[in-house]
Amino acid sequence: MLIRRIPNPQNPGTQSKxxxxxxxxxxxxxxxxGIAGWIGVTGALALKNISAENNTESPSFFRFSGEVPPDQLxxxxxxxINILLIGIGGAGHPGGQLADTIxxxxxDPINKSxxxxxxxxxxxxxxxxxxxxxxxxxxxYGNEQCKKKNxxxxxxxxxxxxxxxxxxxxLGVPIHYFxxxxxxxxxxxxxxxGGVQIYLDKPINDPLFPDEQLKGYQPFYLAAGYQKLNGKTxxxxxxxxxxxxxxxxxxxxRQQKVIKAVQEKMLSLNVLGNxxxxxxxxxxxxxxxxxxxxxxxxxxxxxxxKTTDNSKAVSKVLDTSADGPLKSTNDPKAGxxxxxxxxxxxxxxVQEFALxxxxxxxxxxxxxxxxxxDASGKAGVGDQVASKxxxxxxxxxxxxxxxxxxxxxxITYFDNTPYTNAFLKKRFGxxxxxxxxADRQADAQVILTIGSTYKAK
Numbered sequence: 001m002l003i004r005r006i007p008n009p010q011n012p013g014t015q016s017k018x019x020x021x022x023x024x025x026x027x028x029x030x031x032x033x034g035i036a037g038w039i040g041v042t043g044a045l046a047l048k049n050i051s052a053e054n055n056t057e058s059p060s061f062f063r064f065s066g067e068v069p070p071d072q073l074x075x076x077x078x079x080x081i082n083i084l085l086i087g088i089g090g091a092g093h094p095g096g097q098l099a100d101t102i103x104x105x106x107x108d109p110i111n112k113s114x115x116x117x118x119x120x121x122x123x124x125x126x127x128x129x130x131x132x133x134x135x136x137x138x139x140x141y142g143n144e145q146c147k148k149k150n151x152x153x154x155x156x157x158x159x160x161x162x163x164x165x166x167x168x169x170x171l172g173v174p175i176h177y178f179x180x181x182x183x184x185x186x187x188x189x190x191x192x193x194g195g196v197q198i199y200l201d202k203p204i205n206d207p208l209f210p211d212e213q214l215k216g217y218q219p220f221y222l223a224a225g226y227q228k229l230n231g232k233t234x235x236x237x238x239x240x241x242x243x244x245x246x247x248x249x250x251x252x253x254r255q256q257k258v259i260k261a262v263q264e265k266m267l268s269l270n271v272l273g274n275x276x277x278x279x280x281x282x283x284x285x286x287x288x289x290x291x292x293x294x295x296x297x298x299x300x301x302x303x304x305x306k307t308t309d310n311s312k313a314v315s316k317v318l319d320t321s322a323d324g325p326l327k328s329t330n331d332p333k334a335g336x337x338x339x340x341x342x343x344x345x346x347x348x349x350v351q352e353f354a355l356x357x358x359x360x361x362x363x364x365x366x367x368x369x370x371x372x373x374d375a376s377g378k379a380g381v382g383d384q385v386a387s388k389x390x391x392x393x394x395x396x397x398x399x400x401x402x403x404x405x406x407x408x409x410x411i412t413y414f415d416n417t418p419y420t421n422a423f424l425k426k427r428f429g430x431x432x433x434x435x436x437x438a439d440r441q442a443d444a445q446v447i448l449t450i451g452s453t454y455k456a457k
Contacts, residue, residue, distance in 0.1 A: 047282065049282070049283070049286030049287070050282060050285065050286060050289045050290055050291055051155075051290075051291065051292070051294075052155065052156060052157040052160065052290050052291065052292040053155040053156045053157075053292060054292035054293075055156070055161045055164075055292075056174065056175065056176055056177075057174070057176070058176065058297070059081045059082075059174075060072060060073060060078055060079060061079060061080075061109045061110075061361075062081075062300060066109065066110075068362065070362070070418040070419045070421070070422035071422060073360075073362065073419070073422065075172075075423070075426055075427075076355050076359070076360040076363060076392055076423050076427075077172075077173045077354075077355050077358045077359070077360050078173075078174065078360070079108075079109075079110065079361040079362045080106050080108055080109075080358055080360075081106065081107040081109060081176060081177075081301070081304075082104055082105070082106045082107075082173060082175050082176050082177075083104070083105045083106070083107075083175075083177045083178065083179060083293075084102070084103075084104060084163065084164050084167055084175050084177070084178040085101070085102075085179055085180075086099050086101070086139060086160060086163060086178060086179070086180040086181075087100045087101030087180075087181060087183075088100055088139065088180065088181075097139055097140035097143060097159060098121075098137060098139070098140060099135070099136040099137075099138070099139045099163065100121065101118070101121070102118070102119040102121060102135060102136070102163070102167065103116055103117065103118045103119070104116065104117045104119075104171070104358070106357075106358045107301070107304060107305070107308065108359070109304050109361065110361035110362060110364070110365050111312075111361055111364055111365060112304075112308050112309050112312070113308060113309060113312035114305075114308055114312075114313050114314075115313065115314040115315070115316070115357050115358055116313070116315040116316070117171075117315075117316050117317075117318065117354060118316070118317040119167065119170070119318050120135075120317075120318060120319065120326070120338050121134065121135060121136035122134050122136070122328075122336060122337055122338045123135040123170070123318070123326070123337075123339075124331070124337040124339050124344070125166055125169075125170060125345075126345055127141060127166075133334075134334060134337060135163075135166060135167075135170075138159075138162050138163045138166045139160065139162065139163050140159060141159070141162060142158040142161060142162025142163065143158050143159040145158065145162070146158035157178070157290050157292070160178040160180055160290065160292070163178070169347075170347050170351075171347075171350065171351060171354040172347070172350075172351030172354065172355075173351075173354060173355075173358055177291065177293050177297070178290075178291060178292055179290070179291040179293070180289070180290045180291070181288055181289045181290075182288050183235060184288050185285050185287075185288025185289050186231065186234075186235055187230075187232055187234070187235055188284050188285060188288065189231070189284070189285060190230065190231035190234045190235075190262070191230055191231040192281055192284045193262070193265050193266060193269060193281075195228055195229055195230045195231070195234075196228075196229050196234060196258060196261035196262055196264075196265050197226060197227065197228050197229070197261060198226075198227055198229065198237070198258060199225065199226050199227075200222065200225060200227060202224050203221065203223050203224045204237065204240055204243075204254075205220075205221050205243045206219065206220045206221075206240040206243040207219045207242065207243050208242040208243065209239070209240055220236050220240055222236075222237065229258070229261075234258055237254050237258060238258055240254075314357060316357045318350065318353065318354075324341075324353070325340060325341055325342075325349040325350045325352075325353045326338050326340060326341060326350070327339060327340075327341045352388070352391075355391075355392050356391040356392060359392065359393035360392070360393055360419075360423065362419040363392075363393050363394065363419055363420060363423055364393050365419075366419045367395045368395060368413075368415070368419075368420040368445045369395055369444050369445045369446070370389070370394050370395055370396050370397060370420065370444065370445070370446045370447075370448060371396075371398050371399075371400065371441055371442055371444035371446070371447045372385055372386050372389075372396060372398070372399045372400070372447075372448050372449075372450065373399075373400050373401075373402050373447060373448070373449040373450065374400065374402060374450050375402035375404070375405050375406035375449050375450060375451055375452070376405065376450045376451060376452050376454055377405035377452050378452070381454065381456075382399045382400070382401060382450055383399055384456065385448075385450055385454075385456075386399045394420070397442060397443075397444060398444070400441075402449070405451075405452050406451045406452065407451050407452055408430070408451045408453065409428050409429075409430055409448075409449060409450055409453065409454045410430060410433065410448075410449045410451070411424050411428065411430055411431070411432040411433065411446065411447075411448055411449075412432070412433055412434075412439070412447045413432050413434060413435060413445065413446045413447075414434075414435050414437065414439075414440050414444070414445055417445050420445075420446055421446065424446070424448060428448070432446075435447065
C-alpha cells in the first residue's frame with residue numbers, strides 16, 4: 001500500500017504554495033504553443049528538451065477536424081480539449097516530485113471559451129494494484145514504478161502519465177495532455193525576461209513565510225510602492241499568505257499583478273513575435289518544463305487559444321465547502337485526507353460537479369429547448385432532473401407534472417437536435433423518437449418524460 005505522510009495543509013509552509021501556478025500556467029501554455037509558429041533548428045532542439053511521449057488518444061475535436069459526429073462523443077464533456085497542469089517542487093526542493101498543484105485547463109473549441117478546475121493535493125485516491133494514496137503522491141509513484149519494472153524511457157514521463165490516468169478516473173473525463181513545471185522554472189522564467197515591476201498598495205510583512213527546507217520560517221518583508229522583482233522575490237510575492245497584507249484575497253490580488261506584469265513585459269519585449277526569444281525561453285526552461293503536446297497539436301491549440309474569449313473563462317476548485325462534493329477527515333496511517341462526501345472511492349458526485357464546469361461544447365452550441373415532464377408519480381423528481389441537466393448545460397425551458405404516471409422514461413424530439421438526443425440517450429438509456437407536430441408543447445424541441453422506473457444516478 002502506498003502511503004505518503006504529507007504535512008497538514010493548515011501548517012505554514014504547505015498551503016501557501018498551492019496557488020502559485022494558477023495563473024502562471026496561462027503564460028507557460030502560451031509560451032509552449034508560441035514556439036510552434038516557428039520551428040527552426042534551435043527551435044526543434046528546444047522542443048526536444050521539453051517534449052514527452054503522449055500515451056493518450058487525441059481529442060475528438062482534433063480527430064474529426066472540428067466536426068465530431070454525435071454518435072462518436074462518448075458522453076457530455078467529450079468535445080473539450082483537456083490539459084493537466086502539474087506543479088512540483090522539483091530537484092533540490094524538500095517536496096521533490098510530490099505534485100504541489102494539480103489543475104485541469106480545459107478548452108471549449110466550439111464556443112471559444114476555457115475553464116480551469118483545481119484538485120486538492122490531499123485527495124485520497126485508489127492506486128491500481130497498490131492500495132490508497134494522496135493524489136499528490138501519484139506523480140512520484142509513477143516514476144518509481146517504471147524504475148522498478150525497468151520500463152522507463154527517456155521519451156516518457158511515467159509520473160505524468162500515471163497522474164493523467166488517475167485524474168481522468170476521478171473526474172470521469174479524458175485527459176489529453178499534460179504540462180509540468182517546477183518552482184525553479186518559475187524563478188528562471190521571471191529572471192529570463194529581466195524581472196517584472198509591480199505596485200504594492202500595502203507592504204508585505206510575513207513573519208511565517210517558510211524557509212526553503214520547510215522546517216522553519218524565513219520572514220519576508222517588501223515595502224509598499226513600486227517594486228522590481230526578480231524570480232526569487234516574485235515567487236515569494238505570489239506565495240506569501242500570512243502577516244500584514246497576507247490574506248488569501250490580498251495574495252490573489254498580488255498574483256494578478258505579477259501575471260499582468262509578466263504579460264506586459266512579454267509584450268514590450270515582443271516575445272511572441274520573436275521566435276529567437278521564444279526559443280531562448282524554452283531552452284532556459286528545458287530542465288524544468290515537460291509536456292506531451294506535439295508540435296502539430298501546439299499549432300492547432302495556438303489557433304484556438306487566439307480566438308478564445310477570456311471574459312468567458314471559468315475557474316473552480318474541488319473543495320470541502322458546504323455545497324462541494326468533498327469532505328476532510330483523518331486516516332490512522334495517511335493523516336489528513338480529503339474524500340468524496342458519498343464515501344471512499346465514490347467519485348460520482350465529483351464527476352457530476354466536474355461536468356458543470358467542463359460543459360459539453362456541442363450541447364451548448366445546439367442549445368435545444370428541452371421540456372421535462374414528470375410522470376414518475378413521485379414528488380420533486382422532475383425538478384431534481386431539471387436542476388441537474390441545467391448545471392450540465394442543457395437548455396431546460398420548463399418542467400411539468402404529468403396528469404397520470406407512466407412507467408417508462410421517453411425522449412421525444414421535434415427538430416434536428418442530434419447532439420441533445422445522443423447525450424440524453426446515453427444518460428437515460430432510452431432511444432429518442434421523432435414526435436408529431438401536434439404533440440409539441442411550449443415550443444419545446446425535445447420532451448423528456450420521466451417515468452416511474454427512473455432511478456437517479
